[in-house]
Amino acid sequence: MFDEKRFNLFLFLFFIALMIPAYWNPLFETTGARYGEISREMLASGNYMEPFYNGIKHFHKPPFTYWINALGLAVFGVNGFGARFFGAVASIIILIYTRKTAFVLTEDREKADASVLILASSILFMVVSRIVATDIYLVMFTIMLQYHLFSHIYIKQRTSHALLIGLYAGLGFMTKGPVIFLFTLLPFFIAKIFDRKHRGVFSLKQIFVILAVFAVVALPWYGYVVSINDGLLEYFLYDQTVERVATDRFNRSKEFYFFFMIFFGTFVPWAFFMLRNYRRTGELKTGWVLYLYILVPFIVFQISTSKLGTYLLPFYPVAAVIAALNTDSRLLRMFSFVLLMLASLALAVIPFIVDYVQPYWYICIPVGIFFVLLTLYTYKTYYKKHFVASFAFIIIAITFSVYCVIPLIGPHMKGYRLITQDIKNFDPEGKYQVLLYKTFAPSVSFYMNELVPMALSRTRETQFQKKEDYADVYIDNIDELQEYLKKHQEVILVTRKKFLYRNFMDVTGYKCSIIDVLGTKKYISFCQSPSIYKQP
Structure with a gap:
């Protein structure tokens, strides 16, 4: 599907699509504004060890996201472009490692390329790639760790893999705490029950390397801030861990169907291909065990009281690999075509539904009609042989168009x-x-x-x-x-x-x-x- 030149061109165009509206789109309250402002205060104060949120210490998350965002602000200025730049870079790294991981598991270049297009065209990935928050960096470290984990298990056991697993586990821990283990080590240990190759895969030396590198990367910051802030250790262990899982202190409880709605709504149509392909897991070196890297975190989040849609994104790359195994379903392809038509029509009719969009009917209607015609043309000419690429191209273009319109309706958005x-x-x-x-x-x-x-x-x-x-x-x-x-x-x-x-x-x-x-x-x-x- 892609040679290296075309793959690099796709990555470049996807990056441009993420960054063109980045400056003009506001940092949305409260998530984007929170991470953007904490990063700005770090840069302004020079205190990179203690996060401050509008002048008050804020230890809800470790500092990696603030550090990398502060770097973006230092390079590009205090604006939306600077705050979002490295998140977009992380998105490109995720796509690269998704391709590498898919090839390790399938040894099929076409399926590896398809997994990239599937992930890039998933709604949640395209949204989070533009949000100033921790989630995109957690996804990056998750897929990088998974790549080296699967390479170590199924390709060749190397100490370098152990070193990098420890590094990415540490960086993931510095991004969002122990949740990195939920997508990586916990499924790995459960997979040992079912998959012989998951057992005894690391030597004692390699285990020591993983633990040592993780400790060097992840623990010094925690040790430092705990030593100078009384009560912070209990706050980390109880308030930010136990209470997030067991209580509704942070007002994030949702209905039991919430995560099902998020997954099937933001990984559409690929979620249906992923489920359908359980019969083809023999094409994966992991077999059906790869589903554990989706099911384990999903079940834990389902049990947890605190629920946010973005929690699911770190397993989307693995889900994309499974979805790419086979996309030949005529019914699901027709369903996907209907989705594209509805999305295109939505662009055209939204000025008649939302009052504050009405002044921009002269933009929305032509753009919507253009995508309707493009979808019809693509369906007749490319859809049968190049379904994944056709769907991905159109949905990415539609999403890009929406983000380009958002600055026009900025006064009505939740941004300042x-x-x-x-x-x-x-x-x-x-x-x-x-x-x-x-x-x-x-x-x-x-x-x-x-x-x-x-x-x-x-x-x-x-x-x-x-x-x-x-x-x-x-x-x-x-x-x-x-x-x-x-x-x-x-x-x-x-x-x-x-x-x-x-x-x-x-x-x-x-x-x-x-x-x-x-x-x-x-x-x-x-x-x-x-x-x-x-x-x-």
Whole structure:
């Protein structure tokens, strides 16, 4: 399907498709804004060991994602492009290693190439590749570890494989903690029950190498931050591990069918090919055991109370390998064609459904019609012989088009890039303090490139700091707000709803005039204390 030149061209075009809208698309609240702002604060402060989130220590995740994002901001500036750049690079590495892993397991170049196209065209992968978060890096280290694990088991046992397994396990641990083991070592140990080649595959020397490299990579940071923050060890072991699995402390409980809906909705149509191909697992060196690298994490997440759709993505590369074994089903191909037609038609009709998209009908309708015609043409000419490539090309192009339209409807999106532009236009010299009132939007700090205080907003975890360390940016009650306003007689106020800016005037006695309204929920106001606006 691909020679090396065409494969590299595909990777290049896919990377460009990820990066072209990256600058203009806002960092979406709260996930993208959270990781972007923590990375910005690391870069600004020079403290790369303790993550700070809008001025408060934040130990929900290890620091690898913040480090690599901070590097992107240092190179490309504090903007969406810089925050997303290395996530897109990680996506390309994932595709490369998916191809390598597929070839190890099948020794079939065509199936290896198909697995790349299947993964690249899966909706969840295309979305997460554009999100500023940990997930894409966890997927990267997972598939890199799996490649060396399977190479060690089925190709040749080498100490270099053990070294790299330890390295990628350590880096995965530094990305999202012990969850890296859920996609790699736990299925590996369970597979020992069923697959002879999984047993006794590592010598004592190689096991020592894995553990030593892992310890050197993963543990020093944990040791350092635990040593200087009282109570942090218990926080890691209980709050961020046990409570995430057993309780709904983080408000992430979902219905029992949630992960089924996510998998079949974002790995469509490939999830159906993957299930259908259980009869062809004899073509894999692992046999059916490869399904364990999907089922084990899926079952654990299904049992867990905390549920997010992105949790599933690290097993999508393996799922793509299984789906690529055979894609000849006439019924599923027709189903895929219908999906493409519906997606194309959705682009054309969305201006008639969503009010704030209506002004851009002249873009959406022609683009939708173009994809309808392209899908029909492809179906008649390429679909039968090149189904995987045809579907992948069209769905990737449709997704790219959607992300190019998002900046046009930015005022209505859950992001604050445009608000900060309005603030800078109103106050180009930065004379006034910006204040968020009953609104939690860390992307304002990101795009202002400075800490913006938040008053009467979300409850934060502050147990690792003294009050005076964050008093100016975390205003928790009315008394603290009054103390803050004694120092700031004029402020630029950001709220999410109109009644909140009115509420601010009632509570403080300040007089506010609206600077701008973006969408229907984002208000920017200039507010003055009574001592100023009552002056003769």
